[in-house]
Amino acid sequence: MVDPVMLLAFVPAGLALNLTPGADMMLCLGQGLRSGPRAAWAASAGIALGAFIHTFLAGLGLGAVVATVPAAFEVIRWVGVAYLLWLAVQTLRQAGQAADMPIVSTARAFRTGLIVNLTNPKVILFVLAFVPQFVVPEAGSVLMQFLIFGAILSAGGFIINGVVGVFAGGAGQRFARGSRVLDWLSASVFAGLALRLAIMERT
Structure with missing residues (x-):
């Protein structure tokens, strides 16, 4: 299945990567700040599923197509930019609404995390x-090894990003749920992620 030595090497390396601040962590932070811990965990679950899907596709060899075909890369990137900007606009449009109602449902937070990833x-x-x-081809199915490593990365990311979102949610609850400050902060996170994705280089 998986070479034991490689597995022992992969776990700490994957954990270090999960702990590195990035777009996924910022998204969970924004969701937690705006809508609380449940939304943060839901967004983290969506991100984890997206990461696992990426690993599965890479194991099948489809990821190599995106990496080598510039047009495919650019289409995916700009769809992501457009979606993040749409989220920022929607957040500002809802600013200050319904102080006693959650702004983002867990289902929507999950969908957002999945799509953004x-x-x-x-x-x-x-x-x-x-x-x-x-990956060691001699150890067995290459696809299965990809899936195992992908599951480890996804599980670690789910826990770490979720915890970050929970702490952000605790801070957010000190403000009124409909506070325009939280709405602007959340919109800024989405817009910042869109800008990061728009200006990033392929390598």
Whole structure:
């Protein structure tokens, strides 16, 4: 299945990557700040599923197509930019509404995390660059090894990003739920992620 030595090497490396602040962590922070811990965990679950899907596709070889075809890379990237900007606009449009109601449902937070992760082509390139270093063809099915490593990365990311979102949610609850400050902060997170995705380089 998986070479034991490679597994022992992969776990701390994957954990270190999960702990590195990035777009996924910022998204969970924004969701937690705006809508509380449940939304943060839901967004983290969506991100984890997206990361696992990326790993599965890389194992099948489809990720290599995106990495080598510039047009495919650019289409995915700009779809992600457009979606993040749409989220920022929607957040500002809802600013100050319904102080006693959650602004974002867990289902919507999950969907947001999933879509944002899947439309970030940088994740595809990362998976293709990182995971194969630990795959040993002689140890068995290459696809199965990709899936095991992907599950480890997804589980670690789910816990770490979720915890970040929970702490942000605790801070957010000190403000009124409909506070325009929280809405502007959340919109800024989405807009910042869109800008980061728009200006990033392929390598």
